[in-house]
Ligand SMILES: Cc1ncc(C[n+]2csc(CCOP(=O)(O)OP(=O)(O)O)c2C)c(N)n1
């Protein structure tokens with residue numbers, strides 16, 4: 001497959017209403033899905049599939065690699081070549097896959113625990129390498145699948161099953177970490193804004209290098225309940241308050257985090273893509289005696 005030129009798909013052209021049918025991209029034989037009602041990961045999945053649809057990526061050219069977690073489980077529902085791999089290791093597998101099959105569009109779906117805790121080391125080295133992989137990190141601030149333990153992105157003072165009096169650790173800013181480690185493209189978006197999220201994912205896929213995209217998702221069941229954050233609509237509204245605190249001071253219940261989250265493309269560089277550089281290097285040195 002030839003990569004589509006960025007100018008042809010990083011734009012904001014709307015899909016004609018009715019043109020995108022999510023069922024065309026799902027393994028319907030696996031339905032009903034396992035996700036809890038209102039889980040933000042489903043919205044992230046929709047945005048990803050919409051992006052894939054608008055990019056015109058063929059299923060045969062699409063490889064989805066995910067780790068263990070509710071976030072990782074999402075990948076298994078996509079009707080393409082999918083690998084649901086070991087917790088914390090999807091980037092390692094994706095690296096080998098992309099090097100062996102550079103023609104594939106390789107997309108990793110990971111959780112905040114998967115990507116930043118057990119898999120944190122793989123993340124920083126993937127960023128450093130800048131191989132052409134798109135990594136979506138679905139950040140719900142918790143280990144959702146295993147019942148709600150604290151994660152590296154849990155906000156301070158929040159309750160989890162392992163921080164029963166409130167989390168005392170500072171949360172990682174995953175985007176700053178990825179940028180510092182050298183990721184070619186870094187971005188963040190909320191599930192509140194699905195078309196904007198879809199466009200960011202398109203931009204990440206279009207980028208010729210490692211794209212790290214943090215998607216602010218919600219675990220309604222074990223994190224929302226534990227912290228009395230309400231149901232899905234309330235949690236989504238809270239994303240809005242995190243983006244523009246002053247607009248929602250009167251309408252959003254406590255606990256309230258006035259952090260003015262930055263979204264969109266936060267960093268982009270023109271570093272060489274690792275795979276092409278590696279192949280050129282290997283070609284030049286083939287048959288050498290060193
Ligand atoms: C090597 C290994 N360690 C631990 C686990 C248990 N485990 C499964 S999912 C998970 C955390 C999931 O959290 P996250 O990655 O944030 O995904 P979420 O479920 O929140 O989407 C853990 C610790 C495992 N499956 N394998």
Ligand code: SF4
Pocket residue numbers: 034035036038039040041070071140144145218219220221222223
């Ligand atoms: S436990 Fe949380 S992250 Fe997992 S499916 Fe339920 S709401 Fe989503």
Ligand SMILES: [Mg+2]
Pocket residue numbers: 111112113138139140141142143144151
């Ligand atoms: Mg999580």
